[in-house]
Amino acid sequence: MTDENTPEGGGETRRDFIHIAAASMAAIGGAAVIWPFIDQMNPAADTLALGTTDIALGELEEGQEVTIMFRSMPHFVRLRSASEVEDAANVQVSSLPDRLARNRNLDDNAPATDDNRSALTAEIADGVEISDDLRRSLLVTSASCTHLGCVPTEGAGEFGAWFCPCHGSHYDTSGRIRRGPAPENLPIPPMTFISATTLRLG
Template sequence: MSEPMTQSEGAGEPTRRDFLYIATGMAGVVGAGSFAWPFIDQMRPDASTLALASIDVDVGNLEPGMSLTVKWRGKPVFIRNRTEEEVAEAQEVPIAELKDPIARNANVDGTAEATDLARSAGEGLENWIVMIGSCTHLGCVPLGQAGEFGGWFCPCHGSHYDTAGRIRKGPAPENLPVPPFAFTSDTVITIG
């Protein structure tokens, strides 16, 4: 036979036992949280990564036809001052011939077509192109001014990009992405 319930147990009022259960449970939660916090905290980016959230690059010495590679957020970024011929060649490519018709430019609408203008620094600055230099196939770093289309060539698996960084041939599925950037003066680009 079971023990008779006291009046406070029958009325639904908390007992000393209920208090001990709740206090023990809360102590366990606090203990688990203090044990887990160092593991959670170590997943945050360190100060050096946060410091590189944006970088300024002086491109004043880049003549037409010259390139510069900088590091931003641990990735190579290609900056190229294209020649008039390279710009004209990229502008002549019909969108229908492109393997990836999306611009992949963080500075324009996400659905923008991969025209040369949508891949460049914009109106009046069409000669400037800034791209993350990681092949969209497996992340290799393509070689500049190489390949069948005079842009970038990834020798690892044979992806060919044109002078606007658009994938034209090979296994890469997408154009080289354009990071957020802006000219903050005539000769300085801020990336990020």
Template sequence: MHGIAQYARSRRWGKRVVATTETNDGHGEAHGETRRDFLYIATGAVAAVGVGAVAWPFIDQMNPDAASLALASVEVDIGGLGEGESMTVMWRGKPVFIRRRTPVEVEEAKEVPVSDLRDQDARNPNISATEATDANRAVQGREDLLVMIGVCTHLGCIPLGQSGDYGGWFCPCHGSHYDTAGRIRQGPAPENLAIPPYNFPDEATLVVG
């Protein structure tokens, strides 16, 4: 009716206007497509969650549990490690310093009275003795080999080898000095460098862990 009235008025004033009629067909089609898209996305999301729920037990079985990690070990060939040489390996995400000390380094460490040490605990789980003598920082028969976790006991930085005021290790982060047995001698670190569990299956092999 609106279109007819408009046409009549246009005839009256001598103008011709083509009446148009708007419909909701296009809008309805767009609305339908949007709804279908939503349903497709929702269905896909539900399917993805379902697949994830089914797959998770299999994925989880592939991850080592805490007990497996605790028993993890690393085998190191030390046959080529000469006197005065060092090497670093990773064990349980931490660097492990391995040094074949010189006779001079061993003697220097032996001469230090335990009473002079800030931390008088050997920090060595491989022996029953706890006093931080040089001998107790190694294992009997392999006193030249020093094996320690290379993490400063202050805030966890990595010390530099054969550095510092005591010829052992020096932490550049906050200035902790360790001697040739890895014992804290100066600086903010509260404890000696920790020693990991280790053993020697043979003369040329070290197993850490």
């Protein structure tokens, strides 16, 4: 006695199909349940909402630097002296370890000239007037070394700007990596001048 639903008939049966379909659904369901348990570790909505930080520029004097928190990461805000800007501008981009500007206000492949690193690249809100000199001397960069995330020390290193104490990376007055294990220039966050004395990050 054989019919098409028993294995004696040979080949694939209705029962084989049910087994495979059931096991496949169980596997898909299992995989779908894993995702919420992975995704819960990603930044939560309230963390993502910490979107913008405003910097009051009126309190900064020439040559002064402050470290501020933006999106829970430390950032350097430096009002560079004329000689620091000049030093940075005189460097040939072709001689840099990382030739890209790493500036969120520009294209990904913009070259790492000093103008492309400074606040000249910041957006300017409608009606705000601000001098080119001020924008050129203002530098805002991440303060996390692109090697392994330490905060470089100000005023140290061979290029007069920042030196990372963890593994010895030297950055110049444009926040560009010059020597050491760090692979990239310090990244520059999105910036907008919302008034003549206020720069908004984010």
